[in-house]
Amino acid sequence: KNEVEQSPQNLTAQEGEFITINCSYSVGISALHWLQQHPGGGIVSLFMLSSGKKKHGRLIATINIQEKHSSLHITASHPRDSAVYICASNFGNEKLTFGTGTRLTIIP
Amino acid sequence: DGGITQSPKYLFRKEGQNVTLSCEQNLNHDAMYWYRQDPGQGLRLIYYSQIVNDFQKGDIAEGYSVSREKKESFPLTVTSAQKNPTAFYLCASSIQYQETQYFGPGTRLLVL
Numbered sequence: 001k002n003e004v005e006q007s008p009q010n011l012t013a014q015e016g017e018f019i020t021i022n023c024s025y026s027v028g029i030s031a032l033h034w035l036q037q038h039p040g041g042g043i044v045s046l047f048m049l050s051s052g053k054k055k056h057g058r059l060i061a062t063i064n065i066q067e068k069h070s071s072l073h074i075t076a077s078h079p080r081d082s083a084v085y086i087c088a089s090n091f092g093n094e095k096l097t098f099g100t101g102t103r104l105t106i107i108p
Numbered sequence: 109d110g111g112i113t114q115s116p117k118y119l120f121r122k123e124g125q126n127v128t129l130s131c132e133q134n135l136n137h138d139a140m141y142w143y144r145q146d147p148g149q150g151l152r153l154i155y156y157s158q159i160v161n162d163f164q165k166g167d168i169a170e171g172y173s174v175s176r177e178k179k180e181s182f183p184l185t186v187t188s189a190q191k192n193p194t195a196f197y198l199c200a201s202s203i204q205y206q207e208t209q210y211f212g213p214g215t216r217l218l219v220l
Contacts (some may be wrong), residue, residue, distance in 0.1 A: 003149070004133030010198055031206070043211035053192060086150070095166060 002027045004089055006099040014107055019074040021102045023087035028093050032070045034061050036100065037084040046072070046085075079106045110135045114199050114212035121186065121193060122220050129215045130200035139205040140182035144168060144216075145196040154197075157182055157185045158205040186217065194219050 003026040004078050013019055023032070034046040047061040049070075054061050058077075062071040074081055084101040112133040121127045131140065142154040146197045153166030157176040172188025176182050182201075196216050200209040 033208070033213075041198075041214040041216070043198060043200075043210045043214075045210065048208045088151075093152050093206065095156070096151075096206075096209075100148060100150050100153075 002029075002094070002097045003089060004087060004097050004099040006085075006102050008089055008102060009100070010103045010105075012041050012105045012107065013077055015078060017077050017106075019077050019081070019104065019106075021072045021085050021087075021104070023072070023089075023099060025068050025070075025089045025097075028065075028068075028091055031087040031089065031094065032061075032063050033088045034070075035086040035088065037086060039083070043086070045046050055087060062093045074104075077106045077107050112199060112201050112210055112212040114197075114215050116215060118183055119215055119217045120220050121217060122178045122179075124188045126185055126187050127217070128198055129186070129217070131184065132180055133180045133182075133201045133210075133212075134180060135201060136179070137201035137203050137210070137212060138179070139207070140173070140176065141199065141200045141202075141209065142166075142174065142182070142184045143198045145198060149170070151198065154184065156205075161185075193217055 007022045031050050033048050037043045055091045058075045060065040060073040087100045088098040090096045115130045125127045126177045142155045143151040155174040156164040162180045173185045200213040
C-alpha cells in the first residue's frame with residue numbers, strides 16, 4: 001500500500017526566503033503531483049512529474065526516483081504563496097494517494 | 109471560460125435526508141472524480157468515472173452514490189446511510205484517467 005508523507009506540517013517564513021517542502025512515498029510510482037490549496041478551499045494542480053525537474057515561474061519541483069522523494073521549492077517567496085501544499089502519487093492505474101499537506105505562511 | 113463548477117458552496121443536511129452535490133465541467137474531460145477532505149487528513153477518493161456511463165467506487169464509497177449520464181456532469185448524492193457526512197467535498201476532472209486533475213471550488217456539507 002502506497003503511503004505519502006510530507007514535511008514539515010507547518011512552515012512559517014519571511015517574505016523573500018527560499019522555501020522547500022518535502023514529500024516521501026513508499027512504493028514505486030508512475031507520477032508525482034504537487035497541488036496548492038488556497039485558504040478558501042480551492043485546489044490548483046501545480047506539477048505532475050515522473051522524473052527530473054520541472055519549473056514554473058518561481059516554483060520548482062524535483063523528484064528522486066531511487067530515494068522515493070520529491071521536493072517543491074519556492075524562490076523569492078511572497079505572502080500570496082501562503083497556502084497548503086499537497087503532494088500525491090500513484091502507480092500504474094491505481095488511484096492517487098494524497099499527503100496531508102504542508103501549511104505555508106509567508107510573513108511580509 | 110472553461111472550468112469546473114460545484115454547487116452549492118454550502119449545504120446543510122438534516123438527519124435522514126439525502127442531498128445531492130452538483131459538479132459540472134466544460135473542459136471536455138473524460139474522467140471525473142469526487143473527493144472528501146476532513147481536517148488533518150489527505151483527500152480521500154469517493155467515486156470516479158473514467159468515461160460517460162461508467163463509474164467505480166473509490167476508498168470510501170459507502171453511503172454515497174453517483175451517476176454519469178452526461179460527459180459534463182457527475183453529481184454526488186450523500187445518502188442517509190452516510191453517518192458522518194460533515195466534510196468538504198471536492199470534484200475534479202482530467203482529460204483522461206490519472207492525468208493532471210482540475211478541481212472545482214468545493215462544497216462544504218454540514219449536518220443540522
